[in-house]
Amino acid sequence: MSTSPPPTPQISGFIKDDEERFKEIISPCEWVEDYHPGGYHPVVLGDVFHNGQYKVIRKLGEGSYSTVWLARDLRNNKYVAMKIVMSKISEPTNETAILRLLSQTPGGSKHITQLLDEFNHQGPNGIHKCLVFEPMGPTVNTMVEELPPFKGKGRLPSLKIRYPYWMAKGILRQSLQALVFLHENGIAHGDFQPGNMLFTLRDINSKPEEELRQKEDMQAGFISPPVERLDGKPDKWAPPYLCIAQPLVYPTDYAQDFKIKLSDMGGAYFVNEPPAKPITPAGLRTPEYVLTGVVNHTMDIWSFGCLVFELLTGQPLLCTPWYPNQTDIDDEHLRIMTARLGPLPDNLYQHWKTSSFYFTPERKLYNCWHGGVPEGQEPLILEEPTMEEAFDQAELDIDEEEARKVKALIRRILHYDPEKRPSAAEVLSDPWFLEDEVRNDSS
Known part of the structure; x- marks a missing residue:
């Protein structure tokens, strides 16, 4: 069953599919052009949903197909997170079925953000599926910049922004435990990445609404400039402004006993019903999917192997820049x-149709130009470090034996043959993870 959304409906008699209608907004939020029939629901702070039960007070985040808000459950006097899905994809995915199943499965609440309620909401852009969850803290992607060594310092070139080693390992362990839980229940996450790993919160239900409510203040960076159409006409499909995400940082528990849960099951699927086009980020996709389109049960595990390197070093293992052409993305x-990992086996390499742009017939790299060597240019050879060399260059504060265990684990996971990749449970029993259990048992 495919999790790919259906085509965006055209706004008949109003605008062409490829025509922009709004003045550009450069604030860090969702794309304003996605407010149209079939797209995002226009939300304004203070809006209420589900017959007055949920009052929106803060923007927590957004994704390619949804926005997420902190809301006050006025009936039960507590805070919740409300995910509002684009109307064009309110039903086609497995998300709600999987969330319902996991909410009834013992152990689910420990590893997966819990679904509390669901309902449909009619808006100017169509009918939107709304999913209500327990409120959570920032993603693993964003929380690292909120830690004391980095907060307020921005992306300085000399600053190595990464989690402390013990914390990165704890994130990896807990996210892996969540994968074990999912896989044991026949479910693959399909979008396993730091943006879908969330820190839990300390209790916020005693906090007054005024303390958590997002201000409608453009100068302070809480909302975007006004949404304005290029033709000057009023627009009934978009909100008057866009909210800039304000994750709940200060109530987040990131002390020694922090907890991580997996979220966003929008790309999840039952293992025996893999999608034709998973939504796994490009840099975390398996080689067999990139080259042959084959989706198998090891995609989450491959992603995890890449993330072991990324979370420990602060750098992606397989950095994949964006290019307009998908072929160039795949080639890079x-x-x-x-x-990083060594030559592809023949059974995969034969499917790389543009490999001759980069390799000689003897499989020797001679060029790093995308799409072939430009006319008049000499082939350019760049020396790329192996995975082990790149790991060592990150200069982690660990001894050689610890580094050896980590690199061995990454190698064990990122095997080109999917049948030789370990399961999530097998990875969890790797010596690198087991040593912590032995240490804790003896302390």
Whole structure:
């Protein structure tokens, strides 16, 4: 069953599919052009949903197909997180069925953000599925910049922004435990990445609404400039402003006993019903999917192997820049993959239709230009470090034996043959994870 959304409906008699209608907004929020029939629901702070039960007070985040809000449950006097899905994809995915199943499965509440309620909401852009969850803290992607060594310092070139080693390992362990839980119940996450790993919160239900409510203040960076159409006409499909996400940072528990849960099951699927096009980020996709389109049960595990490197070093293992052409994206991904992990086996390499742009018939790299060597240019050879060399270059504060265990684990997971990749449970019993259990049992 495919999790890909259906085509965006055209706004008949109003605008062409490829025509922009709004003045550009450069604030860090969702794309304003996605407010149209079939797209996002226009939300204004203070809006109420589900017959007055949920009052929106803060923007927590947004994704390609949804926005997420902190809301006050006025009936039960507590805070919740409300995910409002684009109307064009309110039903086609497995998300709600999987969330219902996991909410009834013992152990689910420990590893997966809990579904509390669901309902449909009619808006100017269509009928939107709304999913109500327990409120959570920032993602693993964003929380690292809120830690004391980095907060307020921005992306300085000399600053290595990454989690402390003990914390990165704890994030990896807990996210892996969540994967074990999902896989044991026949479910693959499909979008396993730091943006879908959330920190839990200390209790916020005693906090007054005024303390958590987002201000409608453009100068302070809480909302965007006004949404304005290029033709000057009023617009009934978009909100008057966009909210800039304000994750709940200060109530987040990131002390020694912090907790992580997996969220966003929008790309999840039952293992025996894999999608034709998973939504796994490009840099975390398996080589067999990139080259042959095959989706198998090891996609989450491959992603995890890449993330072991990324969370410990603060750098992606297979950095995949964006290019307008998907072929160029795949080529760069595969080229870096072979540099980091070694040559592709023949059964995969034969499917790389543009490999001759980069390799000689003897499989020797001679060029790193995308799409071939430009006319008049000499082939350019770049020396790329292997995975082990790149790991060592990150200069982690660990001894050689610890580093050896980590690199061995990454190698064990990122095997080109999917049948030789370990299961999530097998990875959890790897010596690198087991040593902590032995240490804790003896203390």
